[in-house]
Amino acid sequence: MNLPPYDLATLARPSGALAMLAVDQREAMRLMFAEDSAPEPDGSVPGPVLRSVPDRTLTEFKTAAARALTPYASGVLADRQFCFDALVQQQAVAPGCGLIAAADRFVPGNGEVVTDAVIDEEVDPHTVRAQGAVAMKLLVIWRPDGSAEDRRGMVRRFVQRCREAGLVSIIEPVSRAPRSGQDWDHSAGILAAARELGDLGADLYKGEVPLGGQGSDEEIRSRCAELGAALASPWVVLSSGVPADEFPRAVRLACEAGASGFLAGRAVWRGCIGAPDLAQALREDAVPRLRRLVDVVDETVAAKAG
Template sequence: MSPQPLVAALARPTGTFAMVAADQRDSLRTLIVEHTGRDRAAIADAELTAFKLSVARELGPHASALLIDREYGYRTLVDQRVLPEGCAPILAVDALEQEPGGPVTDTDLDPTIDLASVVADGTRALKLLIVWRRDAHRERRAALAERFVALCRDAGLASVLEPVARATPEEEAAGTFDLNASIVEAARELAPLRPSLYKCQVPDGGVGTVASIAAQAERIDAVVDVPWVVLSQGVAPTDFPRAVEAACRAGASGFLAGRALWTDALPAADPNPVLRARCAARLRDLGEIVDRHGRPWWDTAAHRAPEEATSR
């Protein structure tokens, strides 16, 4: 019998994915400011780490995998064995270009990552964010994504590639940016690099009916021949369950999301009760949606060969 693909370690028994993202860095500080009105300078790094570890403890039992970053929490997560057996750790290896309070403008691979140590930690996957634009840097970003996928494969780790489509300054000024077309164009360009899992935005920002969002998501499915999931950035938490259902009906296998899951806990002095009750219930409900409507990873026709040959 062939060994299972590396991506299987991130999945639920149904072959779908209900994964929590807790890899936001300065963006998490910005979210805290937005939800509490606090002074940005008063939000210490230790607070960001503590929140992420609370997310891991309270939501990990209901997730198939959890994504975290090295700067805020990864070492403690691993050393204290915070995640339960059924929740696989994913490490973000993207070095972010980001002004305080602003969006991520570009990324690169973190040159300080020690892959041998990451494997020894029991981490099952790495994640790379790519900020995709119709600009002069497309070839460089594609080469970066290709290098990331190869690096993961050589290390025996699953690769989670996350292109996020953004407008160029010219498109923004002219009002010509088409989110749905850009998501599809990015997928057509980068999914053929064959990451273990392709993570992308929800069409229409998750606004609309299940049928209308699914019709747009089918365009993504037509050009992605590896398992794919959606993220929640830009989608209102109340819209996200409908967005996940629509994407899954169109061929997606689930989600890797943060903001739609745990932002309710940001204003609380103690986030744990909110995470344990309201946020965990939301995650469980989303898990039922992906189990009901998502495509199991093993039903993705192209998910075979080179990765299986190197899986452990």
């Protein structure tokens, strides 16, 4: 059966802004739960202490976060490993919030939770569309000594898979250090990744904030404008690498420079990890953070449109 393709309007707010939530973190989220900063008897605080974190802990958190936050988000990104099926089965995504399937498989190694990412062949585009997804997302690890040919080939294949199922395609290139150990400029890598991968047909580009959001308004706005100029599609920013309290400013500056919004997780719900009363923490901390971000993109997009 031929189905009409989705477009970015399925992930947008009435303002046209994209205000999307990410709950697709996997082993990185497990590590967040594993951090234990309980004080020693003498009052000192030890370093992180790893403890066992079962899969159900992640699934329960992701499902609760989606239920509490998607009434305010225009889209939500979920992973097959821990929560996509649960969100669908429990109807945890609010009406009007577009469901995005993470179509990547993370490869650990070399002391990194994610040293590489590949297309997850177990995420079938037609199946996730039947389950209610309107888009898929692919993480791309960009390293200066990696293969540009391999990265571009993977992105092209991913975009084609999305098109065949009528799904919006979202790519998420992230800048990482070279395996060779050579000197590396993170922000330069963000721009190089955009120039390499930003013209391959993806419907939306999810990028890191240059300078980690740390710099003057003029500096960040200029770097973001340079990033946007390298892309052939609309783009949004992610929150990893930016302090949560600084992220609204980073989003505003990025949108002033041409971004269409955000697709973020940590800046919204990170403070709720391990909370004794998760529902209360989401309601009192995460919801206000998300609503503030929504207001930022609505106001900035409206100002640009005016």
